[in-house]
Amino acid sequence: MVEVYLLSCRAGGGLAYRCVAGQLGVSETPDEAASRIGRIASDGPDPAVAVHSTSWRHLGDGSIVLAYAVAPDPAPDATAVPILSFAVPHGPRASLPSLVHLQPEQIAAHAARHLALVADANPDVRQVLAAYPELARSLGALPQAPAGQLATSGSGQSGAALVVQVKLPRSGSCPAVASAA
Numbered sequence: 001m002v003e004v005y006l007l008s009c010r011a012g013g014g015l016a017y018r019c020v021a022g023q024l025g026v027s028e029t030p031d032e033a034a035s036r037i038g039r040i041a042s043d044g045p046d047p048a049v050a051v052h053s054t055s056w057r058h059l060g061d062g063s064i065v066l067a068y069a070v071a072p073d074p075a076p077d078a079t080a081v082p083i084l085s086f087a088v089p090h091g092p093r094a095s096l097p098s099l100v101h102l103q104p105e106q107i108a109a110h111a112a113r114h115l116a117l118v119a120d121a122n123p124d125v126r127q128v129l130a131a132y133p134e135l136a137r138s139l140g141a142l143p144q145a146p147a148g149q150l151a152t153s154g155s156g157q158s159g160a161a162l163v164v165q166v167k168l169p170r171s172g173s174c175p176a177v178a179s180a181a
Contacts, residue, residue: 001065002030004038005054005111006073008080009135016080017108018073034068039075049074050128054114057102069111071139072132083109086142116142
């Protein structure tokens with residue numbers, strides 16, 4: 001299965017997402033499936049959209065879900081869910097890193113952080129996002145490091161998580177995002 005997290009910057013501030021999912025088609029690559037499922041241009045790669053694989057997870061039935069981030073959402077007027085928390089979730093112990101109950105918002109937040117990291121290193125992604133300054137600023141304000149290198153609150157105890165505080169601006173732009181570790 002392929003899940004696509006379509007990221008947007010909404011009026012009134014904040015990052016938001018829509019999640020769409022589908023199966024891989026016959027002879028289809030996961031990248032092609034993500035573009036099809038996310039309704040990205042069907043005649044080849046769309047130079048105005050960044051598509052990047054961000055994570056995978058195992059389901060109890062033995063299947064694997066591949067998650068993709070897409071920015072910007074190609075349907076900017078579609079109803080989207082705000083990302084209210086950027087805390088980095090993790091499993092109960094270092095030897096059990098997978099979460100039992102992962103929420104879509106957690107996956108969307110991870111996808112946004114991951115895309116911010118990729119944009120920092122990849123000039124093509126950076127160029128796409130430059131055409132959407134509010135979205136680029138909001139993504140660029142996120143911590144840009146692999147999850148294992150982000151500072152966590154607490155003293156290495158189980159359940160510690162990076163706490164990211166989102167401050168809503170007074171204007172209609174995306175929020176400033178600040179790490180509070």
